[in-house]
Amino acid sequence: QTPISQLFSADHPLLSVEFFPPKTEEALEKLVESGDDLAFYQPDFVSVTYGAGGSTRDRSAQACQLLRDEHEFNIMPHLTCVGASRDELAETINGLYDSGYRNIMALRGDPPKDADSFVVAENGFAYASDLVAFIKELHPDIAIGVAGYPEKHPEAPDLATDLRHLKTKVDAGASFITTQLFFDNADLYRFLEEADKLDISVPVIPGIMPVLSVKQIKRITSMCGASLPKELESHLNNAGEDKELVRQIGIRWATEQIQDLIEMGLPGIHLYALNRSDVATELMSAFRTATVSE
Ligand code: FAD
Numbered sequence: 001q002t003p004i005s006q007l008f009s010a011d012h013p014l015l016s017v018e019f020f021p022p023k024t025e026e027a028l029e030k031l032v033e034s035g036d037d038l039a040f041y042q043p044d045f046v047s048v049t050y051g052a053g054g055s056t057r058d059r060s061a062q063a064c065q066l067l068r069d070e071h072e073f074n075i076m077p078h079l080t081c082v083g084a085s086r087d088e089l090a091e092t093i094n095g096l097y098d099s100g101y102r103n104i105m106a107l108r109g110d111p112p113k114d115a116d117s118f119v120v121a122e123n124g125f126a127y128a129s130d131l132v133a134f135i136k137e138l139h140p141d142i143a144i145g146v147a148g149y150p151e152k153h154p155e156a157p158d159l160a161t162d163l164r165h166l167k168t169k170v171d172a173g174a175s176f177i178t179t180q181l182f183f184d185n186a187d188l189y190r191f192l193e194e195a196d197k198l199d200i201s202v203p204v205i206p207g208i209m210p211v212l213s214v215k216q217i218k219r220i221t222s223m224c225g226a227s228l229p230k231e232l233e234s235h236l237n238n239a240g241e242d243k244e245l246v247r248q249i250g251i252r253w254a255t256e257q258i259q260d261l262i263e264m265g266l267p268g269i270h271l272y273a274l275n276r277s278d279v280a281t282e283l284m285s286a287f288r289t290a291t292v293s294e
Helices: 025-033 035-039 054-071 086-098 130-140 160-171 187-198 216-222 230-239 243-263 276-291
Strands: 012-018 044-047 074-078 103-107 143-148 177-183 206-209 270-274
Touching: 012 206, 012 276, 025 035, 025 054, 035 054, 035 276, 044 054, 044 270, 054 074, 074 086, 086 130, 103 130, 130 143, 130 160, 143 160, 160 187, 177 216, 177 270, 187 206, 187 243, 206 243, 230 243, 243 270, 270 276
Parallel strands: 012 044, 012 270, 044 074, 074 103, 103 143, 143 177, 177 206, 206 270
Antiparallel strands: none
16 A cells, blocks of 8 residues: 555646445445456545444445455545544554555544534544644554645635635645535636645645536535536536436536646546446546546
């Protein structure tokens, strides 16, 4: 397992793909099987999200292990501060380290469904920056990724405040930033400009998610605060109930975003492929085409 911080280079944008731990054993097996298709496009790393509950956490660890064993992917397990004390977090971090992992995506996590705001666990951490500093202290050689929000985090009063908090995470020891999904590259470029003014100098990997259904995207954007550009919304409205057309529009939009980001010299692309290997491979192919023509 290689620290992602060692993989960045000027002429080779990184490709990463994110999975969430499936609910059933069967779905997990299917996901791991789909790794063969993904391996063809040689992702530089594969990240696996971390859920709120115990069984989801076990499945997350299991998914990391299987994807690593079966396909030799460089894995970035996610970790959140939700419901865990410092001692419990130390146990998880040491466990990951002893198993050979050298990357962690350090997150605060979301408030539970029925709560208005994030609840700090007893003897736990209130912010991702605390977790970053904690990991760094335990294992300085782990590469730490943190989340950035081109349209600001939903709880932040404005982008400037959110970016100051992002700077705290970087100063605490983060090696790179992966962004929340966005659909208008202009939002990312504005974010990068503002981040630059604060001397946030670690690589920023933009996160891209294709629209696959109108229902899915309305739910996700309402949760994470990302906005749908008018042009994309109008294409989707015109497609109406035609699911295949919606999917094609979503893939094309994401492909154009990727092409533009590569042209602009971004250090990588992170794909939110929603556990769909067909979608992941289409976008990975778009990435490889864009990097070859650069
Ligand atoms: P933080 O960086 O701690 O920020 C949270 C809020 O607090 C922000 O509004 C920030 O501005 C504010 N803040 C930060 N520091 C301070 C301070 N010192 N004083 C006052 N305010 C402060 N969730 C999961 O549960 N599992 C996952 O696997 C997961 N993976 C993700 C991957 C990516 C790439 C992204 C973008 C998000 C992911 N999330 C995941 C969602 C994430 O947990 C939520 O967005 C969460 O609400 C914030 O997490 P954070 O790490 O950005 O928090």
